[in-house]
Amino acid sequence: MVSSGQLPPATVNTAPPFPVEIDTLPLADLAGDPAWRRPVLAERDLLVLTTGGHGDAEVDFQPLPCRPGTLLRVRAGQVLRCPCPQLDATVVRWAADALRGLDVDPEAVPTWRQLAGEDEDAVINEVTQLTVDCVRHRGVPAADALLRHQLAVLLLRLTLADEAHPAHRPEEATFHRLCREVERGYQRTRRVEDYAARLGCSVRTLTRACLAVTGRSAKQVIDERVALQASRLLAATDDPIARIGRRLGFSEPTNFGRFFTREVGMSPGAFRASREEPLPGRVVRPRQPAQSTRTAHHSPA
DSSP: OOOTTOOOGGGSOOOOSSOOSEEEEEGGGTSSSTTOOSOEEOSSEEEEEEEEOOEEEEETTEEEEEOTTEEEEEOTTOEEEOOTTTOEEEEEEEOTTTTTTSSOOGGGSOSEEEOOHHHHHHHHHHHHHHHHHHHHTTTOGGGHHHHHHHHHHHHHHHHHGGGGSOOOOHHHHHHHHHHHHHHHHTTTOOOHHHHHHHHTSOHHHHHHHHHHHHSSOHHHHHHHHHHHHHHHHHHHOOOOHHHHHHHTTOSSHHHHHHHHHHHHSSOHHHHHHTTTSOOOSOSSOOOOTTOOHHHHHTSOO
């Protein structure tokens, strides 16, 4: 067995000179700025396995405690910031179609988990072997299937513990259907009526489901998703504020400014100006649209 924190020197690999579907790298290489003064917008899906140090990482502005054995699941489009150099970690990242044709659901992996015991040893061994093979077989087309299946095994292993906590309430199924539709349409509409029509149910049904699962109305869930995306783009990019507003469906910058200030508690300009400062807890109230209540079971207190 490989003990916690012991990953092979191959983890310190430079980026390959060509795009790959699956690769690994040290956490410190993920950000262009060694101090991580700004969040990084994830272009691909990530698993981050902490191997040394202690500190709070931030995923979509949510502080998450990390120590050896902590695993983070970061989805493409989310923002990540880590307290380097306090943390050492190995990052596994993959392209959107890397798991095509395989019976595995990456969305079932929780955002945060503290591994321990046999689970920790098994995951470390999986990540170690994936890291070694990514370097050993770099540029070998025949190795693509090997890496894809290794990643699938790793993700399946991480979902096994969640199977003991299935969702039974019908409200949860309705809520997750809404979240999937919001992911597809939040840049075009924030009207609950539009989503109810797409799902073939009433506004009342959506609101009841959201209140049961989150304690917030359907309109709040939709608006929080838009505010989360705005926060990501303001924090991790230099796009003009007006352009960000237009991308999110606001024809006038003043309307976007009023919306963002209402949701987040500060103007877009003030939020952007503060992006290099440590964030005091949750700046926005993000609800991960793809997250299930099983994910929340593993979230830190």
